[in-house]
Amino acid sequence: MGSAAIERDVEREFEREFERDVATASASIAMTREGAGVGALACLAVESLDAYFGAARVVRGVTFDVRAGEVTAIIGPSGCGKSTLLRCLNRMHETVPTARVEGEVRFEGRDIYASAVSAIGVRRHIGMVFQRPTPFPTMSIRDNVAAGLKIVPRGERPDRRATGEIVERALRRAALWDEVKDRLNGSAVALSGGQQQRLCIARALATSPTMLLLDEPTASLDPISTQRVEELVYELRDQVTIVIVTHNMQQAARISDRTAFMLSGELVEYGPTNAMFTTPSDARTEAYITGRFG
């Protein structure tokens, strides 16, 4: 416990330094505009975050930060609040009736829960992919990938040709292009589960988000599709900052740079993945990763 506190202090120190950097540069980055891409600045800082469903407090005083260009994994047993925490990072939590959030989430230096910030703007910069693939059944593969572009304000909306290029680029980045390039007008629900999930990743990438939140993206996939998605996450880390919630500790160990371990709504430990899995500083983390519960 003592060492966790020390580590957290170190984290805070780090965070303060980071904030100063961010504060000086973030003035030029408007939330509503196309983000600054992936650079040293893109960063998310969560501070004493509480999330509720009605009276139930499912995320308790979580503080951590997500570093640009890294893959951050959130692990923990079922019901520990890891998905809820993730959904607080792009304001999806509040879409559920009676759900509410307290605390701060700063994205590129700005609190996304500030009253002047719109949830829609936040979600356009922080994409999300869910546990089960969610292709829109009425749209073709092409239209699914372009779905996020259709709601761009009229003046800035890409034309047909530009849209086609964006769709191709997104599908290539999601490692799906070769499998679907001859059937872009075909039904999206005719794809396999793994392809559908990569389609959803392509759809999220098409609007060039700065961050991508993945909520157990491989939970409903077979081992081979899982491996493909994992490889994809590994390749995408250079282009977009990723936070992934996973049930699977091996997955976290394989693909993440940093891991956060949650238990009963609290963040027990957060640090570099290697250190976390080899020398956990908290007894509960050790118990969990060695399989003693969860």
Add this chain to the structure above:
Amino acid sequence: MSLARRRAINVVMITLTYVAAIIATLPLLFILLHLLRQGATAVNWNFFTRMPAPTGESGGGMANAIVGTGIIVLLASALGLPVGIGAGLFLAENRRARLATIVRFLSDVLNGLPSIVLGIFAWQLVVRPFKHFSALAGGLALGAMMIPLVTRATEEMIRLVPVSMREAALALGYSKWRASLSVVLRTALPGIVTGALMAVARIAGETAPLIFTAFGNQFWSVSPTQPIAALPLQIYTYAISPYDDWHAQAWAGALVLLGFVLVISLAARFATRSRFGLGGD
């Protein structure tokens, strides 16, 4: 209980369900056969293109009533579809809201209301202030009948769309209403079209709500503010007349009405089979 006995009961019960299933289809079959026997000879080109002829004269038709029914159904749809779909969307999106529970209950009550009561309602609201019968009043009565049908169909169809579809749209930066319209409603659309067509088929044959609203008209009229002819009314008038040639016309009218409803029902079935509808894997 012995195995033989259980087997015997099983056979009896299964036979009973078959009998029930056959009985369920018999009325339609009998009606269809009877209508074909009685009415088929009077259904010809004239029937669709000519005005009603006085008794004794041959070659009359029901052109005005066919067009009149079309106009009344259009007017009813203009009221019933937007209100019904909007209310259904509201019910589906605010499932547990207090207002939704009330609306859902009242919609069920409206659905169970005798259709003549809706006629009285439209009479009081439109016919009395304007001091004469009109197509508009008929459209209002039938439109009011359509609303609960379309509302429930829309709600059911939207509830079939997984919540994850809405979440996926919201996560892409869609606003709440945009997600509702271009993803949720769009996904449910084939089912809603089916529900709407079934509602049209249901109201097209209604007679009671039209008796003191649209009233009927022996002459050609397409004005929404004038009394207008309608197939069910014309059938009713002809059927209770003492003339054999009018009876034949009434049978023909009934056959045409049935054919119309059948076509709409088939169209509804076809609409569900869209390119990438629900369950279109």
